[in-house]
Amino acid sequence: MVKEVKKKHCGMASIVGRPNVGKSTLLNKVLGEKVAIVSKVPQTTRNQIRGVYTDERGQIIFVDTPGVHKGRDQLDRFMNQSAYGITSEADVIIHLVDANDRVGLEEEELVERLHSLKVPIILGLNKVDMKGKTIPEYITLWERVTGKPIQENPHMTILPLSGKDGTNVSKLIDIVFDLLPEGDALYPEDTICDIPQKMVIADTIREKLYGLLQQELPHSIAVIIDVVEPRKGKLLYIQAVIMVERDSQKSIVIGKNGALLKKTGTLARVELEQLLETKVFLELFVKSHKDWRDSPNLLQEMGYQFM
Ligand SMILES: Nc1nc2c(ncn2[C@@H]2O[C@H](COP(=O)(O)OP(=O)(O)OP(=O)(O)O)[C@@H](O)[C@H]2O)c(=O)[nH]1
Numbered sequence: 001m002v003k004e005v006k007k008k009h010c011g012m013a014s015i016v017g018r019p020n021v022g023k024s025t026l027l028n029k030v031l032g033e034k035v036a037i038v039s040k041v042p043q044t045t046r047n048q049i050r051g052v053y054t055d056e057r058g059q060i061i062f063v064d065t066p067g068v069h070k071g072r073d074q075l076d077r078f079m080n081q082s083a084y085g086i087t088s089e090a091d092v093i094i095h096l097v098d099a100n101d102r103v104g105l106e107e108e109e110l111v112e113r114l115h116s117l118k119v120p121i122i123l124g125l126n127k128v129d130m131k132g133k134t135i136p137e138y139i140t141l142w143e144r145v146t147g148k149p150i151q152e153n154p155h156m157t158i159l160p161l162s163g164k165d166g167t168n169v170s171k172l173i174d175i176v177f178d179l180l181p182e183g184d185a186l187y188p189e190d191t192i193c194d195i196p197q198k199m200v201i202a203d204t205i206r207e208k209l210y211g212l213l214q215q216e217l218p219h220s221i222a223v224i225i226d227v228v229e230p231r232k233g234k235l236l237y238i239q240a241v242i243m244v245e246r247d248s249q250k251s252i253v254i255g256k257n258g259a260l261l262k263k264t265g266t267l268a269r270v271e272l273e274q275l276l277e278t279k280v281f282l283e284l285f286v287k288s289h290k291d292w293r294d295s296p297n298l299l300q301e302m303g304y305q306f307m
């Protein structure tokens, strides 16, 4: 008897939505590993992050994107462009919303754009571990834009989700596989993520700093990695600059007697040692540069490449 060989599927699923809806948390849950930084602060993700999921059915390249938001400087422009740019290449779009938060102004424009791409959409109603009281608002919005009830729309699927506790995450993977074209894997089977090492290091430091600063200053902070250098005794030397917008913000980042900066360094070093599987010596500096969010050179140094 000839055994039937099932064709594999491969393609890109882009996770798009407003800041803070849980896109990066969902990506980490799907991959079972932390690849994207997460914080309570909106606009945490500043670049695209590709996470690769492979099983016997094939390969899904999930793309986490910066939250789509209003904003006028060069970094805002980059973040929105990067979210929309990647979305136009996707085979499937996961429109992720916070099912406890009301529909926002950005959402209307986003939904219209996503609808015009003519790509299958999964409306991910996220954070259903909480009450999910605004679910109807998102359904109504999509129905208004597409002009038909979602149940009658062959291009749409609704899925309640929780990236935090994992509700329906494996169902999401099933649905995406069903929607992907046939094709061979694009990445080797053991690939999980393709972010450049410097970006991973910078983001890890930024995440720790966001956690310690709570809601203070996130918009004003960037991290630039100046040196990554293997040294004797399997030690990786990393020198990084934390950039703020004003001199007065430097003392907040440094903290009383340097305490906050020291704590940031320790937390980041511990995580980086785990991630990079080597001992790390991390040296942090704090500088201010008034218009870094609008400086193409500095943004490029931080790894944000305009398309
Ligand atoms: N209750 C609950 N909280 C969640 C869930 N997913 C994420 N969060 C929390 O929501 C906050 C934002 O999560 P992120 O994953 O950073 O959100 P994001 O959409 O990537 O945000 P940006 O990168 O800023 O666009 C964090 O405090 C998460 O812990 C969820 O399923 N349930």
Ligand SMILES: [Mg+2]
Residues within 6 Å of the ligand: 023, 024, 025, 036, 037, 038, 044, 045, 064, 065, 066, 067
């Ligand atoms: Mg994010």
